[in-house]
Structure formats: structure tokens, C-alpha cells
Amino acid sequence: MGVSSLGYIALNVSKLDEWLDLMTKVFGLEVRRRHDSDVVDLRMDEHHHRLTLNSSEIDAIATVGWEVGSMAELEALAQTLRDRQIEVVPGSPGLCAERKVKALYQFREPTIEVESEIYYGPLVSNTPFAPSRGISGYTTDGLGLGHVVFWVKDVQATIDFYTQVMGFKISDYIAWDDNDAVFLHCNSRHHTLAILAAAPGRPAGALNHIMLEAKSMDDVGYGYDIARDKGIPIMLEPGKHSNDHMQSFYLQTPSGFWMEYGFGARLIGEDWEIKSYDQPMLWGHRGNRMVAK
Incomplete structure (x- = not known):
């Protein structure tokens, strides 16, 4: 429960x-x-x-x-x-x-x-989702909005709260540079929540980013081109993550925190094995690497 x-x-x-x-x-x-x-x-x-x-x-x-x-x-x-x-x-x-x-x-x-x-x-609407540009939609069925990532003061206390009280389970870990990230799931989405240890310039409680997962890589690619054409800051170029295999890019929102636009993450199954990775990307994601995925 x-x-x-x-x-x-x-x-x-x-x-x-x-x-x-x-x-x-x-x-x-x-x-x-x-x-x-x-x-x-x-x-x-x-x-x-x-x-x-x-x-x-x-x-x-x-x-x-x-x-x-x-x-x-x-x-x-x-x-x-x-x-x-x-x-x-x-x-x-x-x-x-x-x-x-x-x-x-x-x-x-x-x-x-x-x-x-x-x-x-x-509330579920009886009218179809009407996107404001031509996209195939989002991967949400049974998985929810996407995922959210925070900087936290006490990593272990946060893990304990979400696993012991809220019903999450650990997916895996990534440690790189001066970052240690923990990824947690509450359904078959690889992670719905990820946490990073707070540090100077990364205050506890601060929102790192929100991820939305598209149903098509073309949606992500077109979105990347639109963001570039509009001069929206691209914080991490397109790449593929090491743990969930999401292909994505990151942009900076008008509020300063980031959003990730991704496609194709693998799902948590019954035979899932928790691992610890030494970097967040398999390829790409060049730019400011001070981010959890």
C-alpha cells in the first residue's frame, strides 16, 4: 500500500x-x-x-x-x-x-x-486530449505525470520516508563527480522520484527538474528544435541515460529550474536488479552535468 x-x-x-x-x-x-x-x-x-x-x-x-x-x-x-x-x-x-x-x-x-x-x-475527461502542437501524446497510463527530482538535506532520511511511509522502492543509484543520486519507483516507471544531496548552490528542498515522457522520439526531436529556435536555454543536449535508458534533453524554464523532455525509458519488472552506476549518461547530455536525470 x-x-x-x-x-x-x-x-x-x-x-x-x-x-x-x-x-x-x-x-x-x-x-x-x-x-x-x-x-x-x-x-x-x-x-x-x-x-x-x-x-x-x-x-x-x-x-x-x-x-x-x-x-x-x-x-x-x-x-x-x-x-x-x-x-x-x-x-x-x-x-x-x-x-x-x-x-x-x-x-x-x-x-x-x-x-x-x-x-x-x-477526474477523467470524456473528450480526447487536444495538444497545442502536433504530438503523439505522453506516456502516463498507469505511470503518472512523469518524475520529479529534488535536492535534499538528508538523503537517508528522505529514502526512509518515501520507502517506509509512502510505499516507494529503490530503483538504483548513480554516483559521479560530486553528486550522488538515488532513484525510487512507485509503479513500473523506472523512477517517479529522484533525490540528490544538497550542496552550495544546490539548496535543500530546491526543485531540480520535472520530466515528461513522450510517446515518440520525433515529438522530443521537434521539441528540441523548437526550443533552440526560440532561444530557450538548453541545459543538457540530447543523450541517453545509463540506468533507465531514457533519451532526452533538458531545458531551463522561466522559473530557473529545469524540465526534461524524454522518450523510451525502460520499465521496472519483477526481475529488476538494483545497480549503482558511475555516470548518468551512456552518450550525449553534454553541458552542465550538475543534474540528476
């Missing part, structure tokens, strides 16, 4: 128009504006939305939404959090309506110290 997927992420952004340009022109997401509000939801599959942009004076992650498989599992996980002396607050009907879920609980994650939500029953 525990988390079944990364369901949604909400971001506070100071450059909303630049974000919308990035998410539509490069990633091809569908914009769903809210009535009487400057909050924008972004759709990438059959779910009502997976990303939310809140116009703000600061740039920060607003919340991470973790999906669970049943109402009973939601209640059980909420109680497990309470047993750890973590304050858990039921989501109001208004908040559930905003998130488009049946029920949720809010809490402040104690190791990364990020606002978090666990929820059940996401």
Missing part, C-alpha cells in the same frame, strides 16, 4: 505568459483556463490536468500531488502520516473541486519540506 503515481504538480510562477508559451509551443500541452482566475491548468492525457500554473511574484513548487489506488488506501496512508506526528489536513470541497479529485489530504513533507497532497479519484 502507498502511492501509486505522481498525479499532478502545481507551480507558482512569476512569468506566466512565458510558461504558457513554453508548455504549448515546446511540450504541446492543452491549456485549460479557470473562470475568473489567472490560474491555468495544463492537460497532457485523459486526466483533466496534470500541471497547474499559479501566477505569483515568486517562483516555487506549490504542491506535489501523489495518487493512491483507493479510498481505503488514502485513509490508511493519511493515518500512517499521522502516526509519524505529521499534521494531515483534509482537503475542503472547494480544493477537491480545483484539483478535480474525489478526496485529498494535505501535509508538509518532512524531509524535502515541500507542500504535498495525497488523493484519490482523479
Whole structure:
């Protein structure tokens, strides 16, 4: 029992128009504006939305939404959090309506110290995903939004929380230069969460990047060309990762953190063997290497 997927992420952004340009022109997401509000939801599959942009004076992650498989599992996980002396607050009907879920609980994650939500029953739209540019879509079915990577103050405490409380399992490790990365999964996606030890210039709790996985390498290639043509900073050139074999590139968002646009990651199976790798790439990914994949 525990988390079944990364369901949604909400971001506070100071450059909303630049974000919308990035998410539509490069990633091809569908914009769903809210009535009487400057909050924008972004759709990438059959779910009502997976990303939310809140116009703000600061740039920060607003919340991470973790999906669970049943109402009973939601209640059980909420109680497990309470047993750890973590304050858990039921989501109001208004908040559930905003998130488009049946029920949720809010809490402040104690190791990364990020606002978090666990929820059940996401709204699935009866109309097809309508991408804003010609793409084949995203690999989300049973796997969730993608993955998220954070710098953390205490790597082992973070591992303990996500494995003992949230139901994750370790996928593998990468150690290179002055970085040590740990990759964790909650379904067959190779990793839904990865963590890096904080260091000067890499503060604890900071969001490193968010990954979206396309259904076609052509989608990623076209997105790379569009990003280059628009002058969006490319932080890591196209390459292939050593552990999950994702082919991807990284760009810098208007908020400063990175996003990874990838394709073709291998899945975790019953016979998965945990390994430790000495570099994050098989080839490519030239550029600033201070990033976990």
C-alpha cells in the first residue's frame, strides 16, 4: 500500500505568459483556463490536468500531488502520516473541486519540506486530449505525470520516508563527480522520484527538474528544435541515460529550474536488479552535468 503515481504538480510562477508559451509551443500541452482566475491548468492525457500554473511574484513548487489506488488506501496512508506526528489536513470541497479529485489530504513533507497532497479519484475527461502542437501524446497510463527530482538535506532520511511511509522502492543509484543520486519507483516507471544531496548552490528542498515522457522520439526531436529556435536555454543536449535508458534533453524554464523532455525509458519488472552506476549518461547530455536525470 502507498502511492501509486505522481498525479499532478502545481507551480507558482512569476512569468506566466512565458510558461504558457513554453508548455504549448515546446511540450504541446492543452491549456485549460479557470473562470475568473489567472490560474491555468495544463492537460497532457485523459486526466483533466496534470500541471497547474499559479501566477505569483515568486517562483516555487506549490504542491506535489501523489495518487493512491483507493479510498481505503488514502485513509490508511493519511493515518500512517499521522502516526509519524505529521499534521494531515483534509482537503475542503472547494480544493477537491480545483484539483478535480474525489478526496485529498494535505501535509508538509518532512524531509524535502515541500507542500504535498495525497488523493484519490482523479477526474477523467470524456473528450480526447487536444495538444497545442502536433504530438503523439505522453506516456502516463498507469505511470503518472512523469518524475520529479529534488535536492535534499538528508538523503537517508528522505529514502526512509518515501520507502517506509509512502510505499516507494529503490530503483538504483548513480554516483559521479560530486553528486550522488538515488532513484525510487512507485509503479513500473523506472523512477517517479529522484533525490540528490544538497550542496552550495544546490539548496535543500530546491526543485531540480520535472520530466515528461513522450510517446515518440520525433515529438522530443521537434521539441528540441523548437526550443533552440526560440532561444530557450538548453541545459543538457540530447543523450541517453545509463540506468533507465531514457533519451532526452533538458531545458531551463522561466522559473530557473529545469524540465526534461524524454522518450523510451525502460520499465521496472519483477526481475529488476538494483545497480549503482558511475555516470548518468551512456552518450550525449553534454553541458552542465550538475543534474540528476
